[in-house]
Amino acid sequence: MIASPLIGILVLAGLALALSAALVLAARWLGGGEDDAVERVERLLPRIQCAQCGYAGCRPYAEAIVSGDADINRCPPGGERTIRELAGLLGREPVALDASLGEASMDRVARIDEAICIGCNLCVKACPVDAIAGIPHAMHTVIERHCTGCELCLPPCPVDCISLVARGARVDAPSAATEKRGQGPFPHEKGPDPFFGSPPQKV
C-alpha cells in the first residue's frame, strides 16, 4: 500500500492536471481568436464613439475591419497615426484617409457662438469626448484641447450656434454661425439680444 500522504498528493495533482487540461481545451473552443483581434484593433482606435466611420461606434468598426468589411482609413479623429498603427498591426500598407468622411478633422474644432447659445445642453450630451462644458440654462463653451472636430454636436443644436473653426483660431474671429445670424426662423436671432439688449453705445 502507498502511504496516505502520497495518495493525497497524487490525487490532488491529478485533479489539478485534469482541470487545467479541461480549461485549455475550453479556451481553445470558446476563446475565438477573432475576438482577440477585434480587441486589439479596437484598442488602436480612439474609442470616442464618434461614429464618423459610418459604424455605431469604435467596436463595431473594429469588428468590420477584422471581418474585412471596412478599410482601415475610415477614422478621421484617429487620423494618419491610427491608420499607420492599424496598418502595422494588420500587416497592410498604410492608405490615405477616406476623403468622403471629411478632411482630417482633428485640425478643426467646434466653436460655440456664445451670444446665440441658449444653454439647452443638447450639445453637451451629444459630445463623445466631453469637450463641451456648460450646465442647462447657462452658456456653453468648447474645450478646444479635448475637441476632436467630429461635428456630432452640430445636428442637435436648435439654434445652429456651433460651427467648426481652425484649431487655435482667434476667439473673437467671426464664425460662420455669427455671420448666419439674422437669417434664421427664430425671432431672437434677429437684431439685439432679447435678454441683454444691444451693447451700450459709446457717446
Added chain:
Amino acid sequence: MELLLIIIAAALVNNFVLVQFLGLCPFMGASRRVEGAVGMGLATGLVLTTASGLSYLVDRFLLTPFGLEHLRLLGFILVIGAAVQLTELLIRRLSPMLHRVLGLYIPLIASNCAVLGVALLNSAASRSLVAALFYGAGAALGFGIVLAMLGGLRERLEHADVPRPFRGHAIAFVTAGIMSLAFLGFAGFARL
C-alpha cells in the same frame, strides 16, 4: 417539494450573505449600482451552481474513495478556480459587453467564500447531487437578490441627505446591517 424547500431555505432563510455572513466582500464591493450588482449576481450564480455540482462529483468519486475527506478544502478550491475561469471564458464568448462590465470582478468570484461555503456545507450535510445543485442555485439566488437590493438602496442613498460622518461606506454598512436584521424574520421558516 423538498427541492423547492432547499431553494427557499438557501436563498432566504439561511441567506448566505445576511444570515450566514459569507461572501461579504463582493456584497459590499459590487453593490454600488443595480446593473453591476445584477451582473455580479448572475456571474456568481453560474459559478456557484457549477462549482457545487463539480465539487460534489470530486468529493464523491475522488476524495471519498481514497479516504481523503480531510483534503476537501484544497480539492474544492481547485474546482472553484477552474469553474471561475470557465465562467469567464463563457461570458467573454457569449456577452462581451457583460465581460467588459464585470471583467475585473470575475476572478474575484474565486475568492468569494460563499462559493467555498456552499461546497463545504453540501459535503458536510452529505446531500445528493441534485440537492447539492439546488442548494447552490438557491444560495446564488439569495446572493443575487440581496446584492441587487443593496445596489438599489445604495443608488437611492446617494441622493439622500445622509449626515456627513455616515456618507459612503458607513451608511452602506448600516444599511446592510438593517437588511440582515430584516432577513432574520425568515428564521425558522425552513429547517435545513
